Amino acid sequence: MPILTISRQMGSLGDEIAHEMARRLGWDLLDHTQLTSRFFAEGITERERHSLSESARFFLNVAPDGQTYIDHLERGLNQLAEEKSLILLGFGSQVIFADHDEAVHVRITAPADIRLERVKKQFNATDENASQMLDQADRRHRRFVATLFGVDSADESLYHLVLNTGFLSVTEAAETLTALLNIRKIRQEQPEQSKKPVQAANGKIHFKNKSEAEFARILDMHQIEWKYEPRTFPVEWDAEGNVTLAFSPDFYLVQFDTYLELTTMNQRYVTEKNKKLRRVRELYPGTHIKIVYKRDFQTLIERFSHIGTAGQP
Amino acid sequence: MSEGNNNAGYKIRQTLLAVQTIQNRIQELGQQITQDYAGQELVLVGVLKGSLYFMADLSRAIDQPLMLDFMTIGTIPNTTNQTGIVRITKDLDVDITGKHVLLIEDIIRTGLTTAYLVQNLKARQAASVKVCSLLVNPDQQLINVPIAYSGFEITQTWLVGYGMDIGEKGRNLPYIAEIDRNGRT
Numbered sequence: 001m002p003i004l005t006i007s008r009q010m011g012s013l014g015d016e017i018a019h020e021m022a023r024r025l026g027w028d029l030l031d032h033t034q035l036t037s038r039f040f041a042e043g044i045t046e047r048e049r050h051s052l053s054e055s056a057r058f059f060l061n062v063a064p065d066g067q068t069y070i071d072h073l074e075r076g077l078n079q080l081a082e083e084k085s086l087i088l089l090g091f092g093s094q095v096i097f098a099d100h101d102e103a104v105h106v107r108i109t110a111p112a113d114i115r116l117e118r119v120k121k122q123f124n125a126t127d128e129n130a131s132q133m134l135d136q137a138d139r140r141h142r143r144f145v146a147t148l149f150g151v152d153s154a155d156e157s158l159y160h161l162v163l164n165t166g167f168l169s170v171t172e173a174a175e176t177l178t179a180l181l182n183i184r185k186i187r188q189e190q191p192e193q194s195k196k197p198v199q200a201a202n203g204k205i206h207f208k209n210k211s212e213a214e215f216a217r218i219l220d221m222h223q224i225e226w227k228y229e230p231r232t233f234p235v236e237w238d239a240e241g242n243v244t245l246a247f248s249p250d251f252y253l254v255q256f257d258t259y260l261e262l263t264t265m266n267q268r269y270v271t272e273k274n275k276k277l278r279r280v281r282e283l284y285p286g287t288h289i290k291i292v293y294k295r296d297f298q299t300l301i302e303r304f305s306h307i308g309t310a311g312q313p
Numbered sequence: 314m315s316e317g318n319n320n321a322g323y324k325i326r327q328t329l330l331a332v333q334t335i336q337n338r339i340q341e342l343g344q345q346i347t348q349d350y351a352g353q354e355l356v357l358v359g360v361l362k363g364s365l366y367f368m369a370d371l372s373r374a375i376d377q378p379l380m381l382d383f384m385t386i387g388t389i390p391n392t393t394n395q396t397g398i399v400r401i402t403k404d405l406d407v408d409i410t411g412k413h414v415l416l417i418e419d420i421i422r423t424g425l426t427t428a429y430l431v432q433n434l435k436a437r438q439a440a441s442v443k444v445c446s447l448l449v450n451p452d453q454q455l456i457n458v459p460i461a462y463s464g465f466e467i468t469q470t471w472l473v474g475y476g477m478d479i480g481e482k483g484r485n486l487p488y489i490a491e492i493d494r495n496g497r498t
Contacts, residue, residue, distance in 0.1 A: 222429040
């Protein structure tokens with residue numbers, strides 16, 4: 001069955017192009033995380049699963065079935081490719097399927113300054129942070145493919161096509177890829193009506209729940225300037241340098257340079273949030289970030305719903 | 314002093330800060346403030362009602378001329394929301410323009426009220442606005458209000474005494490106690 005492999009730089013719009021192609025083609029899109037969870041769904045410990053998401057070298061270890069993790073994954077992927085049309089994002093899949101008759105390999109790149117601007121915007125990051133994120137992602141991408149397959153993922157000879165999104169939009173890149181697939185008679189485009197509509201943002205703040213709206217009101221009545229989810233902090237990356245876990249605190253208090261995450265949820269979600277919060281503090285030193293727990297939030301509401309002196313919230 | 318009699322509306326679990334412990338710390342704070350504000354025109358602004366006793370004792374531990382004033386913040390109900398609207402219900406009588414203001418709090422929990430008051434006082438062209446709180450609960454603090462002087466760091470949530478109340482009662486206890494939340498009446 002046909003395969004489209006997409007290798008991309010961080011900030012190159014590679015993910016967006018992959019999703020656009022999946023939408024147009026109706027093919028299954030698999031990235032690093034989905035591949036490891038699909039082919040190692042059972043029989044491995046959480047620790048091993050974590051290592052598979054973090055370390056390229058770990059894939060060279062012997063799995064419980066007697067073959068290395070990478071052999072196990074390649075075998076499963078080849079089998080899947082016989083049954084389904086696939087879009088494979090990252091993971092060195094351009095090497096795994098280098099000689100596949102129906103595979104098209106594409107690399108998505110963009111100039112450094114454009115990637116920097118995109119990452120700054122996407123994660124609301126400073127120049128310095130965005131630059132570090134890009135450096136780290138580039139190093140990890142290249143190291144991952146080099147460790148497992150002994151090739152340089154930036155080597156253009158691995159690809160049918162290298163697309164520069166410094167000049168091409170997501171739509172233009174997708175059109176180009178679609179045209180190539182059509183020329184090679186690899187596919188037929190899905191009918192137009194199957195495409196999902198693009199929803200335009202109207203600029204209004206839509207809080208996720210009533211508690212957030214109420215908390216915003218409490219801040220307003222104290223004349224505390226706030227922004228809603230203004231920044232996303234990536235906190236975990238896979239072995240290829242792709243962000244796999246990020247944290248977007250609900251509120252940013254401008255005058256106090258403090259991020260607040262409101263939680264009115266069950267304890268198990270709170271534990272997860274606490275973990276993210278610790279990671280943000282480790283990875284972004286100097287960032288003031290706090291969780292407003294359910295109990296504290298209720299105390300606030302109680303105090304401000306009383307008539308008379310406000311007490312000391 | 315009765316520790317939570319039938320009319321108190323609370324039951325004391327334990328004494329957190331004894332009378333002498335509070336007074337000793339206030340003397341230390343008073344000496345520090347005296348040094349820091351030597352020769353400056355100082356206005357202590359107490360936030361009612363919680364700071365009443367702390368304000369009285371601290372002001373007498375400061376060995377220099379100063380002015381005293383009070384503010385009260387109130388919440389008025391709002392029919393369309395759970396929360397009401399915060400208002401200053403008792404404003405300052407003295408003019409603080411060009412003067413050094415020390416905001417006196419009994420306790421800072423989230424820091425929301427303090428942040429509001431600090432912003433409000435700064436807008437009145439005071440020479441400086443700093444905060445002095447007898448108690449600070451860092452676990453509950455949401456806003457990094459700079460606190461120039463603090464008496465004690467605490468972790469307990471339910472407190473009464475030395476100005477702090479439970480349902481307007483217990484302010485006149487000379488010590489600070491932790492109450493049994495389940496024992497509230």
